[in-house]
Amino acid sequence: MTWIDVSQPLDDSITTWPGDTAFRYEIAWPMADSGSVNVGKVTMSLHSGTHIDAPFHFDDAGQRVIDLDPGLYIGPARVIHLPGRERIEATDLDGFDLTGVERLILKTDGWPNKQEFPSHIPELTPSLADRLGDLGIYLIGLDLPSVDAIDSKEMAAHHALARNGVHILEGLVLDHIAPGDYELNAVPLPIVKGDGSPVRALLRSLD
Template structure:
């Protein structure tokens, strides 16, 4: 693969995409057709901020947390490392310590969960809250996962969200890494400029370094 090629790791948004149980499903419809306007088609979308590939702003789980537009934009742009943790169903500091992570600012985890955007998983690999302080010590500022959440589906306390927040690590969820070789990349995963939002869809792409 040429280093100049960008690789899309985004779940495509469509009416078929899975959404968090009980949350707003994604919908796109043509509000006005070219025939109606005489010049253009005009579409409308409706969705949760956490559908498909998205970032969590701290306000999502902390009333005093930053909103999307409060987060430095360079959090989501720059060198990133993809590592494979698909051999385990529990991802903790001990598992992550088997990888060279010193100086890695953006870490993306390829787990055992298959990338099937149209199906919401019944069960996901578990992240241990001890990854928060471990990743901070190594300089990680953004953690990306190929799962809908860094916490279990049934969790109300969200211990991993809070452990990452307490260690100044932002969260990127539902990236697609099945086709990505572990290694060093350049990442762009920019959220929309949603001033008051608790999260945002992103278009996430990688390029080999």
């Protein structure tokens, strides 16, 4: 198949946000006990690895996962390369013609070693969020664990994106992805009250 996996594998070594729930898989009911099957159990933060944020994550009145249209996460997406930046702002998009783009994926290279949770990452600015809104882009994906700085309490980028109707897909693995046009498939689980959801994110080249 031509689908390329751009997700972080979910196993016990996956990193989590400092202080958040670690990922753990266990066989809660082994075949020897159940007599027929192995039954697994997972404990995790909904913000581990490759995942989407529901607005409720940063706004008590915001949408939960079940309220989000799954179609946001399926369809054409443009990947652009913006390496080596401290922050990513509206003017960083000046060189790109993004007419007709609805889903934009930023390859920032800002989290090179996914075995370690980063202490510092590039942050998106509210000016970028406004530009995305003006362009009619409704999904931003990126290779970072957050659209804000790790130590942010205000979550300015999360809020500015939400104000502009831009949904968030974090923690992508894009090392092996060249800039260009792709089909994206990164649908969240139907976690009714979820503030986020892990996704299996896949890209297929359209170029």
